[in-house]
Amino acid sequence: MLSRNWRHLCRRYSQAVTFRTTEASPSQHNENQIGLFYTMEEAQCKQLFGSGGLPKSFMKQTKTFTETAIMVRQPALDLINCIKASDMNQPAIRYVLYGEKGVGKSLTIAHLLHYAHENGYLIVHVPWVSEWLRRTPRHKEMANSQSREGFVDLPLDAAAWLLHFKNQNQAMLKNNELKTSKEYVWSKREMTEAGSSLAALVEHGINRVKYACDVIDALVNEIKILSDSKVCKTFVAIDGFNSFFYPMTRLKTPTKKQVKPEEVTLTTSFLEITKNDWSNGVIVVTADQLAVPEEHQESFLPRYLLFKKGFEHLDPFVPIEVERYTDKEFLTCANYYRDRLWLRGPTEIETELKFTSACNPYNFMIQCAPL
Amino acid sequence: MSGNLRFLNKSITQSLCVLSRGYARRTSFPDYYQNPIFRKDEQSRLIEEGELSRRAKLPVKPPTVYESSSVYHDPLVNKVINHVMEKGKKQLARSLVEKAFENIKRKQIERYHLASSPDEKAKIELNPKDILHKAVENSKPLLQLTPIKRGGITYQVPGPITERRSLFLAIKWLLEATYEKEKQVHFPEQFAWEVLEAANNTGKVIKRKQDLHRQCEANRAYAHYRWQ
Numbered sequence: 001m002l003s004r005n006w007r008h009l010c011r012r013y014s015q016a017v018t019f020r021t022t023e024a025s026p027s028q029h030n031e032n033q034i035g036l037f038y039t040m041e042e043a044q045c046k047q048l049f050g051s052g053g054l055p056k057s058f059m060k061q062t063k064t065f066t067e068t069a070i071m072v073r074q075p076a077l078d079l080i081n082c083i084k085a086s087d088m089n090q091p092a093i094r095y096v097l098y099g100e101k102g103v104g105k106s107l108t109i110a111h112l113l114h115y116a117h118e119n120g121y122l123i124v125h126v127p128w129v130s131e132w133l134r135r136t137p138r139h140k141e142m143a144n145s146q147s148r149e150g151f152v153d154l155p156l157d158a159a160a161w162l163l164h165f166k167n168q169n170q171a172m173l174k175n176n177e178l179k180t181s182k183e184y185v186w187s188k189r190e191m192t193e194a195g196s197s198l199a200a201l202v203e204h205g206i207n208r209v210k211y212a213c214d215v216i217d218a219l220v221n222e223i224k225i226l227s228d229s230k231v232c233k234t235f236v237a238i239d240g241f242n243s244f245f246y247p248m249t250r251l252k253t254p255t256k257k258q259v260k261p262e263e264v265t266l267t268t269s270f271l272e273i274t275k276n277d278w279s280n281g282v283i284v285v286t287a288d289q290l291a292v293p294e295e296h297q298e299s300f301l302p303r304y305l306l307f308k309k310g311f312e313h314l315d316p317f318v319p320i321e322v323e324r325y326t327d328k329e330f331l332t333c334a335n336y337y338r339d340r341l342w343l344r345g346p347t348e349i350e351t352e353l354k355f356t357s358a359c360n361p362y363n364f365m366i367q368c369a370p371l
Numbered sequence: 372m373s374g375n376l377r378f379l380n381k382s383i384t385q386s387l388c389v390l391s392r393g394y395a396r397r398t399s400f401p402d403y404y405q406n407p408i409f410r411k412d413e414q415s416r417l418i419e420e421g422e423l424s425r426r427a428k429l430p431v432k433p434p435t436v437y438e439s440s441s442v443y444h445d446p447l448v449n450k451v452i453n454h455v456m457e458k459g460k461k462q463l464a465r466s467l468v469e470k471a472f473e474n475i476k477r478k479q480i481e482r483y484h485l486a487s488s489p490d491e492k493a494k495i496e497l498n499p500k501d502i503l504h505k506a507v508e509n510s511k512p513l514l515q516l517t518p519i520k521r522g523g524i525t526y527q528v529p530g531p532i533t534e535r536r537s538l539f540l541a542i543k544w545l546l547e548a549t550y551e552k553e554k555q556v557h558f559p560e561q562f563a564w565e566v567l568e569a570a571n572n573t574g575k576v577i578k579r580k581q582d583l584h585r586q587c588e589a590n591r592a593y594a595h596y597r598w599q
Binding site: 344348 | 443472473477481483484498
């Protein structure tokens with residue numbers, strides 16, 4: 001009985017403090033909404049993140065909370081302002097998000113993707129690079145590349161990504177102006193003519209998994225050309241980008257030879273799109289400690305995580321640090337958790353949790369779980 | 372029946388001292404060393420009663436790591452964690468129990484959102500620790516069978532059970548029911564399931580308790596062997 005009273009009291013208490021904003025459009029977010037949660041529409045969320053994009057633990061939360069709510073935070077706002085202010089005719093600007101483990105880099109990307117989707121960008125989003133290079137399920141599909149000597153293809157992963165790309169850009173791909181500039185010959189009988197739509201190209205990659213990697217290569221080139229000629233504007237988001245520069249992947253060829261990341265065809269394609277030799281685009285990548293093995297997680301700074309090679313590849317870029325919760329953000333988050341019944345009990349608990357989780361968003365969420 | 376009630380009443384008053392620390396073997400501290408009092412409410416009670424000035428002069432054992440004045444310290448949860456623990460791996464045991472709590476919480480919140488009327492919602496208990504307390508309370512046996520040899524035959528003789536042992540049996544049964552699982556099912560999931568069942572007065576553990584009670588009832592004719 002006592003706990004029930006507590007619950008009602010807590011709910012009333014939580015409603016007194018605002019922790020939610022009704023502004024559901026990311027392009028309208030401003031400094032007044034910092035620390036407040038906005039709810040993403042379910043259909044849109046499914047379209048954008050149906051096949052990956054949100055962290056697993058967060059997906060679990062969305063199910064328990066019966067909604068997808070993302071906190072409006074400073075780094076995302078900064079980035080949106082930068083994008084709004086920048087001149088799109090200049091070479092694409094690279095932004096690197098970095099920060100400790102669990103501070104919300106991936107969710108910042110999710111927020112930005114929502115912004116990009118709303119503003120009619122063509123989205124090129126890689127949910128998690130380590131999924132390709134570091135995760136090795138028992139039957140990882142690998143093949144030697146036919147088009148390029150000494151390279152390795154990951155056909156199934158590539159096809160899955162193409163499907164992801166197709167889902168995210170359903171509306172954009174219907175646009176008939178997106179056409180290929182040159183002819184691509186896949187085999188004796190299969191070819192994509194110059195002037196066929198991008199949708200057809202993507203469809204070909206999904207249907208003929210064997211050529212998926214080559215299709216991605218072609219797609220990346222086409223997107224660059226199209227953006228450069230101002231047909232569409234492009235938003236590139238790659239999570240765990242530093243995985244591309246770690247000296248070794250965990251992949252092994254049938255002859256037990258370890259594969260380097262630069263020997264994977266997918267790597268070359270996505271390094272190609274992160275160069276700044278094209279315009280009318282935005283490139284956001286994250287440098288994440290979790291994307292590399294534990295022995296190389298000493299620092300979260302981009303220079304350490306990207307290695308010299310990656311740093312030089314991205315240079316010049318705009319570094320944006322995602323930080324732990326501020327006091328205000330922590331308070332609204334705690335109130336949100338109370339409202340969603342995730343956190344209960346006396347209010348002293350919050351001071352304790354603030355201390356033990358050190359305001360780290362992920363730790364805070366995890367430590368609330370058994371309470 | 373009245374005996375049962377008295378027994379329950381006693382159990383509530385005893386439950387605190389049952390959960391306080393007891394040592395199986397000798398400790399390095401002499402007998403006159405006092406157990407530490409680390410909860411703020413107990414300390415304030417001591418001050419009110421004026422006990423503090425007397426206790427301040429006595430030597431006190433150091434508190435262990437898990438004896439904290441944190442808001443979410445719970446002696447029963449600590450007990451369960453100790454029962455789950457193997458080879459002194461307390462961190463692991465704790466993480467398992469906490470994951471089970473998380474599972475309980477997720478299940479109950481889901482149920483809460485599914486419930487249609489506010490009345491139904493109010494009935495759903497959401498605090499996993501309260502659920503554990505209820506589950507343990509429900510699975511505590513009130514009687515026990517002791518084997519006593521009379522005339523070359525061993526009889527299972529029903530008799531009263533101490534509070535300490537009934538708590539022990541309740542936790543042991545909960546865990547034994549949990550370990551009876553498929554290999555694919557993980558401990559936290561199964562434990563969450565068993566705790567929820569026991570709190571709801573159904574499931575394997577409650578059946579085991581009722582079986583014991585039935586056996587005691589059936590063997591009541593042997594009860595006099597306890598003292599003869």
